[in-house]
Amino acid sequence: MKKILGITVLAAFIGGAAAIGGYKLFERNQTGSTISEKQNLYFANNPLKVTSAGAADFTQAAAAVAPGVVHIKTTYSTSDKSQGSSSPFDMMEDFFGGGGRQMQRQPRAASGSGVIISQDGYIVTNNHVVENAEKVEVVLTDRRKVEAKVIGRDPNTDLALIKVNATGLPVVKMGNSDNVQVGEWVLAVGFPLDLQTTVTAGIVSAKNRSIGIIGREQQGNEITEEEYREYQRTGKRPERPANTSIESFIQTDAAINPGNSGGALVNANGELVGINSAIASQSGYNQGYGFAIPVNLARKIVDDFMKYGSVKRGYIGVNFVPLSGDEKPEGIKTSEVSGLYVNDVVAKGAAEAAGLKSGDVIKKVDGIVINDSPDLQERVGRLNPGDKVKLTVLRDGALKDYTVTLKGEASINPNANTAATKSVEVSKLGATFVPATLAQKSKLGINSGVVVTSVTTGKAFDNIGVEKGLIITKVNGQPVNSVTDVQKALPQTRNGMVYMSGVTGQGTFNFSFPAQ
Template sequence: MKITLSRTALAIIAATTFGLGATATTVDWMHKAQAAADSPPLLLAQAAPVAAAPVAGNLVTGLPDFTTLVDQTSASVVNISVVGKAAKAPAMNPNDPMYEFFRRFGIPVPQDPRGGQGPGNGQGPTPRGIGSGFVISQDGYILTNAHVVSEAAEVTVKFTDKRELKARVIGSDKRTDVALIKVEAKNLPAVKLGNADQVRVGEWVAAIGAPFGFENTVTAGIVSAKSRALPDESLVPFIQTDVAINPGNSGGPLFNLKGEVIGINSQIYSRTGGFMGLSFAIPIDVAMRVADQIKQFGRAKHARLGISIQPITRDLADSFGLDRARGALVANVEKDGPADRAGLQPGDVVLSVDGREVADSFDLPKVIGNLPPGKPVKLKVWRQGAERTVTATLGEQGETEAVAQADPGRDAQPARDRLGLVVRPLTGGEAQQLGVSRGLVVSDAAGPSAQAGIQPGDAILAVNGQPVGSAEELARLVERAKGRVALLIQRGDNRLFVPIRAG
């Protein structure tokens, strides 16, 4: 069965039937309440049933009571109703018998009345949806998901005291799925903001929202993981939980035991479209940074470095002489981009940014994307077996081809059979097309290179970070590598390093 990663479908379209929900999962409490904390958990503010004395050696000390937390925070959580822009009714179906009549005699083809609210009005159904949000300031600013208010013509916010106020969208950022809206009101109950960096895996958390339109629904669970990377979401280090999240929860808050918001519920991982134990929240520090920029500039600004990266595997780490698989491997450097101007090169491994370790490749886009454009950063990189520091001034996202085909019959020469490659030099036109000064085209691949995924037509640009332009040079670099080789390959518009163990 196909598994899909979907947003929590804030938009509940009229006449749409959603998948079945799921029952909450009971889990053991893996986080001890700290009596010495600056702000004691709200769950301990009232007397709770006395649990049995823990068995010696047990780490679990009891289960939480969320009633006080809910009493003190639910008034800050709102239900958001959205009316989308009316869709244009579809034109007459070409298979309609009358379509050919209108076309043949040059008569304008009318809109299909079955797609609108009435014959001839030219308007399709008006999409409607619901979601959640929470008040972050007493003067009416509210955070929610960007996909909740996307393409909204009208936004209505409903509070727990049954007040309904029209809201305007101040701005939204699709890259982080954060939106800021505002209602005209004063002295609203605002949430307390926590620190997502201090969240611990295993601690209890709670969500309040409107799943399937059921307002002020409370669900609870634990933090399953931190800094989770999701497809197409390179800027957000998601907090993964097992809290029950369903369509309508989107944009709602994720609370810690102190009653502080640590995240915005945003996505679920599901086979059915309903909750299956995997939900993801945007860390509140990321959301507030975006909200502050929207309030100040009307939009969010994300920095960029101008490089393409790939993960470091154990084989690639061995090829580049790293002690272990860590960092982000630079596969391509954008010409005249921030990294290029700083002297970054394909084959460099970025180990840290301003002292913040890059443990894995997905860490780098998050660190860079959440910095302000124009900021100078110090990059610690691994190049040719040694560490060095490069300073780059970050650009802004939103500023500002094909690989040569194999021709086995021209200038093809075998490059030692250790890799199983037959290669030829790039022609001048091919090199210009790829934006390089020299390189090799793979005419045939067998043995270790074929097993590693090298294909005829790939362009080889470097070996272990060293540019290569001839079969003889390739053979020398492979021999020098002592069995561990990382080839920089260009295939189509993509560049990547491919590790090979020479035979």
Template sequence: MSKRQFILGMLVSSVLGGLIVLLGIGFLGSDSGINGSFSLNRSNSVATSFGTISEEPHDYSVPDGVNFINASRKIVPAVVHITNREEIKGTSSRLRRMLRSGLKFRESTGSGVLISEDGYITTNYHVVEGADELEVRLDDNRRLKAEVIGMDPDTDLALIKIKARDLPYIDFGNSDQIEVGEWVLAVGNPFDLNNTVTAGIVSAKARNINLITGAENRYGIESFLQTDAVVNRGNSGGALVNLEGELIGINTAIATNTGIFSGYSFAVPSILVKKVMDDLLEFGEVRRGLLGVTIRDADGVGTVEFSGVRIMEISPGGAADEAGLKAEDVITGVDGKLVKTTSQLQELIARKRPGDAVSISFKRKGDVKNTMLKLQNKESLAVVELPEPELIFEEDGSFDETTLTYEIGGAEFKGLTNDLKRKLNIESGVQLSKLGEGSWKASGVKEDFIVTKVGDDDIKSLEQFQKIIDTKTKDFYIMGKYPNGEKEYYRITW
């Protein structure tokens, strides 16, 4: 067959097909009233029904890995709404007005997760802190009083209980097995919108955002799971689950400048949550084992290592000291698990109790070594009494940070002027204004040095600096720069 004959055959077939279709439409139109055009005669039609809703199940399936339905069904009944009522106390004019209006309590709300059929609930410490009354509303709208079993500010976790039986609850999952990029669901009560489910992925693990740690809580543990699942006020204490519906974290915080969700949320990982809940149930408090070290990330500053946890100081008689660890060693593993950051190390040790044996891998001058140690409690660490700090004010009595002075250990510190902040391109810090005999001078630091960090803590104000220094019971490091821009760090030996 020639090419011309082939093309001609195709045209003839197309024409015949079109004729058959037209004949079919004409036949159907003569029988059913369909004439090729569609119209609605609004003046003569009366609607008696808008059709029927199918009772048949969906005939499509969502691929495994992106199906949130089963996980939502499992977790929603186990998430509760918590109301914290705190009795109004005080003498301010605002509080007196509230009392005159008949208000006896101020309320705040949050979320919690049922972890047993007999009413034990895990939530955040900050959700139940200061409560005179706690009320729990279940998924079936029952409202029950709750009692606090125990609280742990170091992890921002708490265990409470209601009197009920045969309750839906959620199983703990293994947060160690969660991968960055894995789908997760956040369930809670944002803005009092009960049983709200949002989805996202795990954005990072072992994240430290300086929420819990700091001057007022030197034993705070931060090793959050970071996600982009939407979390807002009221979600605190709620569940972060995997697609199996297993609890892999307790939602605790958001990164925000506005007070509402701005892209990232943070959850305490489930393995740490379970350890804290077990301790609170058994002892009423958390029993945490300690290494007895001051640490920071090994980032190549002052050490050849760029990964791991650098030991800055060893507490005499502590677990690390007795195991032969030394300052400048870099911890790289705990019980066979790789350690890259301080937050990872803190979480792994926080899962243990005093007396637990732990295998530590570390590097000393490039050589890889291993040792075993037994963790101690904080009461075992040596305590050094510090002199009472003296606050010195200028003659005009001003409390401006540039005139307020903090004196300790033979040195005086003052706040920074705005000009100095702009010159050095820093947001905050304190300046060593006068140096006498004592620990500070012995470190080699000179007058006018601007302290921007103490250990791992960024210095925000003179008051905060004072609180941090007041907590120091052993040697520590300060970091910062001189007015000429030269960066330095010093070890302060008490």
């Protein structure tokens, strides 16, 4: 009897130790380093009880997702009012074009949506929802209001990651956007037009759709009179920053309106497949053309923000033109009507190292047939420098595979990771500058900038209170990445005034002063 009792006590002890050890392991894993680990852990203990047999009944999916979609309210300083780029309406308004009604730009308060992706408060939304915001407030579905911190913004994909100081939050399960099919039922969940949680249904209308909106937001479209005269005189096109935007939207006819930005696009199983981002409309409201960022791309951006604080993006190092049956641009020598025609290979870039040449036609990426820019951009956009990608290339009538090891931004912009070692003075401003580094730009979510390294007492910058450390992103509406850019943009005044935009870790600033 004593022997049996001893065995029982020993077994109980071992079982208790295993339980405690298991709990400690679970506790440690609660702080998973990637969003995928956090999601796997959460849904291992909280299975998503949703099934779909193809019937158009979305009650389970809506009930599972709605608690994890939040209302985001942003406020802006008065000085930001002239900037006109932070409202969730702005990105859509630019796509509406001149045919639609004019919306008020840069309101003092605006709103959008966000998706909770971890119990400990990480929320994914659009960059344009939180860009330039002085304060970001999240209204949870239980009506609690909590202030959020912006962890990272990526203008290249229009994604942002924010975090609230809360635990035990409902989580929306990330699905696989590669599995999304045209014609599949989807739900859009968000807070349109300042309404409470709203669920709409539709189908996937198209995939890998590019509408050019992020590239326009990133680079700007205006050409100054001076640039145009120079173009007429020399035939040289005005220089613009490299377009590194990634657009490969899921298009849907589920009703999406202003305020849905940053909300969830989910499948009938209640899985997140996209982050709603923009609409195409002449009225400013839903006309059946909504666009969402694929969740597989969003997952990479979020993980980078959590690991590094910025996005680590890999580049192939080619310039290409999508082929079609239309008349081909001058200089393209191929009879092919599909694929991406390589018209330039970046010197010392990843593609050149792998053996690609100008005139090649890229037909596949990792075995997947590609026909347009988004097919390539979105797949490569999920990868990091050092990752390998297999390109199937048509050359001289034969297909050949090349393994390309992606390189960082320095491979396409040699000055991307370093600033000039010596500050350069702009006497008219009474200040010295160096180019902002890639790390600074990525951390602040900007695509251009020069850093103020010193200010001379009694000169223009000192008189208006500009301090050392401010990053100037635009001068007279022109993006600036060097002192030369600043000097070229300064004469482009309006009504005798110089207009500048700047950013620090505390927010965005817009200011103006009389031209000298």
